[in-house]
Amino acid sequence: xxxxxxxxxxxxxxxxxxxxxxxxxxxxxxxxxxxxxxxxxxxxxxxxxxxxxxxxxxxxxxxxxxxxxxxxxxxxxxxxxxxxxxxxxxxxxxxxxxxxxxxxxxxxxxxxxxxxxxxxxxxxxxxxxxxxxxxxxxxxxxxxxxxxxxxxxxxxxxxxxxxxxxxxxxxxxxxxxxxxxxxxxxxxxxxxxxxxxxxxxxxxxxxxxxxxxxxxxxxxxxxxxxxxxxxxxxxxxxxxxxxxxxxxxxx
Ligand code: 13P
Numbered sequence: 378x379x380x381x382x383x384x385x386x387x388x389x390x391x392x393x394x395x396x397x398x399x400x401x402x403x404x405x406x407x408x409x410x411x412x413x414x415x416x417x418x419x420x421x422x423x424x425x426x427x428x429x430x431x432x433x434x435x436x437x438x439x440x441x442x443x444x445x446x447x448x449x450x451x452x453x454x455x456x457x458x459x460x461x462x463x464x465x466x467x468x469x470x471x472x473x474x475x476x477x478x479x480x481x482x483x484x485x486x487x488x489x490x491x492x493x494x495x496x497x498x499x500x501x502x503x504x505x506x507x508x509x510x511x512x513x514x515x516x517x518x519x520x521x522x523x524x525x526x527x528x529x530x531x532x533x534x535x536x537x538x539x540x541x542x543x544x545x546x547x548x549x550x551x552x553x554x555x556x557x558x559x560x561x562x563x564x565x566x567x568x569x570x571x572x573x574x575x576x577x578x579x580x581x582x583x584x585x586x587x588x589x590x591x592x593x594x595x596x597x598x599x600x601x602x603x604x605x606x607x608x609x610x611x612x613x614x615x616x617x618x619x620x621x622x623x624x625x626x627x628x
Pocket of ligand 1: 610611
């Protein structure tokens, strides 16, 4: 049985005071649940403070990216060890903003994935096609490449620490959500692919999140799809009420 995971990616938003307030609101909104997990990915500068605010709530704290080395000359990076030191236990890697704006390649993303796993972090590997790729009917080819390269060298035993986030680039921050049918079609494809790379039981246990303009108004229908196991939320995660409603999605 896959436990639903609702993740809030704050991207480059919030001051520490605002972030702590939001984290306190989220803590309240998710206090009753045992059938779902909640994750927050604040900017690195406030990881420590936010970790303190949510202590005891069960909320998972994540970074928005992570390096593969524990220390060294890697200007601008956060190491898995530093993340853990600040109360984090998860990392997002391969977000389309990292791939598109900062030119991160599949190979670099794969290093990050393996680095995160070597520190036992819950690792959220983001994948997704651009509008151009979808219109050229290359969606599945692109996703297969991102999955195969992103997970290269990842052993079956480590797959329980991997979460896949399907975020069609054309749906991020645009207000354009993939329809529930479009999202389900891709999620079912991804599960089949993971079954081919690993084994069917690993595909069955792997959580696949949907991300891209998830909001209170569409979360229920997305979460009702058999292969959608959670959401990675950007804009709507910046407000306690709307993220609270998303956490409270109806089964
Ligand atoms: P939006 O929910 O703002 O579309 O962002 C999605 C996202 O990129 C989450 O990682």
